[in-house]
Amino acid sequence: MTAILEKPPVTPAPVKEPRDWRGPALFALVAVIGLVVMPLVLEPFRLGLLAKYLTYAIVALGIGLAWGQGGMLTLGQGVFFGLGGYAMGMHLKLNDAGDGLPDFMVWSGVETLPALWEPFRNPVFAIAMVVVVPGAVAWLLGTLVFRQRVRGAYFAILTQALAAAMVILLVGQQGLTGGTNGLTNFFEFFGQDVAADSTQRGLYFTVAIVLGVLFLGAWQLQRSRFGRLLLAVRDGEDRVRFLGYNPATVKTITFTLSAVMAGIAGALFVPVVGIISPALLGVVPSLELVVAVAVGGRFALAGAVLGAVLMGYAKTYFSEELPDAWLYLQGALFILVIGLAPKGIIGFFRRKDVTA
């Protein structure tokens, strides 16, 4: 221990800390596998599945940021995923319909295009809404609840209720949203046949690159002073207040970022999978992704991504081989991870002194 009275000769504080290259090296390796190896070895159907998992991984990345780093357990990321997905779906529907009405509107007896839909004809507007709408909703929610110091389980329940409400809203507005069926039967994606292998291949690359870029951004954020502040808010919100920061602002910003990620993921999901519907964004899919993040390792961004991809594969595998067992397995895995390995799969690979 250092005495306060007899100060040791002040060692000049280290100006630069040695760089750790293992992280970037691992990222590069994964990038090569994702962008070169996978497209070469996987048949189109499997590559499409991977693209779908990678869109989930984008949502998971946001959950990792909000929950793992910021301590905000969000059980309603499906809402933002859905808002992004519907924004994209509406544009594709209008594009396919040309001068007419989207097919489901005709079936529902809608005669004129609802005003809400009209601006989504414009691709730039639609893409902007993919980011703006989820971001704005999360910002509004965050501003309202974090300022009132709603947190922990209360926040979790609130977000879950939001997911449930969103489903009810979408199902109820059949003529506007396609109801339970959602938006599907897409033909064209920005001038390409959406079902063509080449389009799907291009989409895979798009999803992978978007994930990579968002991951790098989140990683940079995590290492920044803001990232340190976020951890501090997670571990001692009241103390942070007495350091002169407003935790509500920190949380609102982070929650908004995570919502924007989910929105982008939803928009990419639509052309990859060819549908967006209430079943894809309700309480269950929102929870499934939280489970995936917990299994992968919520305290590390890479853990969140890993969890989403692994759980995606596991779900597909078991649904093909043992359809009845999957739900039980998923639940058991969650309990095991929470009980025995709270740091998730990635926790086994990390040195003890690294947590963030």
Place this chain on the structure above:
Amino acid sequence: MTALLEVRDVSVVFDGFRALDGVDFTVDHGELRFLIGPNGAGKTTLIDIITGLTKPTTGTVGFDGAVINGKREHERVRLGIGRTFQTSVVFEELTVLENLDLAASFRRPLLSLLARRRGVTEKVAEALETTGLGDLAKKKAGVLSHGQRQWLEIGMLIAQGPRLLLLDEPVAGMSADERARTGDLLTEIAKDHTVIVIEHDMDFLRRYASTVTVLHEGKLLIEGSVDEVRADPRVQEVYLGRAREEAAHDVVS
């Protein structure tokens, strides 16, 4: 020049219980003030009032000539009021250096926080030096001892360059050796800061205090030098007298 801190006629009522009752409390620039009183006297409540954690039922808190009743906690920190808590709360997942850096960065605009910390700023280096935590800079705060955590907290305060420091029982639970070091640290800080210290420990008080304010049952009992306060019969009754009774009790049992 007006006083730095002026608490005027503050009362706090919790569910009918008067935690503070018409307290006036003034601290001048550059003062080192000790705040004492038996358990439940309202010491921590008074600190909570000053820092905004508790809202006064009546009365005003003035800081540097302006009434700050309506300000929220983090806004008061930005005015220059810093505090520590009885149970130290440092961020265990962050290193000592990161804890100090976070404290020191609170005036940076939010956008500039998005950059990574490069090296150590002057303020942080200074806080490391004053608290003697230099060798532990890269250790996670979670591994620090109780005494080291308190010093880190005080260091975080110093790094913020506050105009008023409020320390809530900084030596509680410390060994004699740690107490002595904390006392020296306190003397060092008080040279160029205004400091209010809540302390139970009479021995510590005798060694390091100059001006003392005594609270009792939510009221201000007396204010004066250590000797005046110790000589006051009322203080002896409520504070020292109790200690004597406790001592007698110890002998009996």
